[in-house]
Amino acid sequence: MVRLSTLTGAAAAWALSAALAFAAPGEPGHSHKSFAAGEPGNPQKPVDRTIEVTMKETEDAKMLFEPNHVEIKRGEQVRFVLKNAGQVDHEFMLDSVANNAKHKLQMEQNPDMEHDDPNGRRLAPNGSNEIVWSFTKAGTFEVACLIPGHYESGMKGTVVVK
């Protein structure tokens, strides 16, 4: 009985060290990215609202989102239906002002950077796409186009979650 438990203990210790060895740094783990403005929507659940957002340039050389201000109740799941009515690519990035500012700097250094973020879409002219987003957090967030020069030309909007 005593010998058996000793053996079992040794085997358990070996198994534990082996497990630790396999979990050593460098193992490609998947991290759960967290988002400032809530979280990616759940396609199994119905959406509470659909909001159409048009991206375009204007004749006086501005670029914008229409609408550029939306108010949402915390807990709502929203479908953003995005349309690029302009003549150049545009993006829709939903994030905190701080995260968009950081991301914008990265885009300035690497204008061709491709991203496939659940909180953003890039649309070619005449393109359309959508994002279903769950607004789980209250706060004031930002929608921005981070293609160099576009934000400065007016491509930003606010999303207030109450």
Ligand SMILES: [Cu+2]
């Ligand atoms: Cu743009």
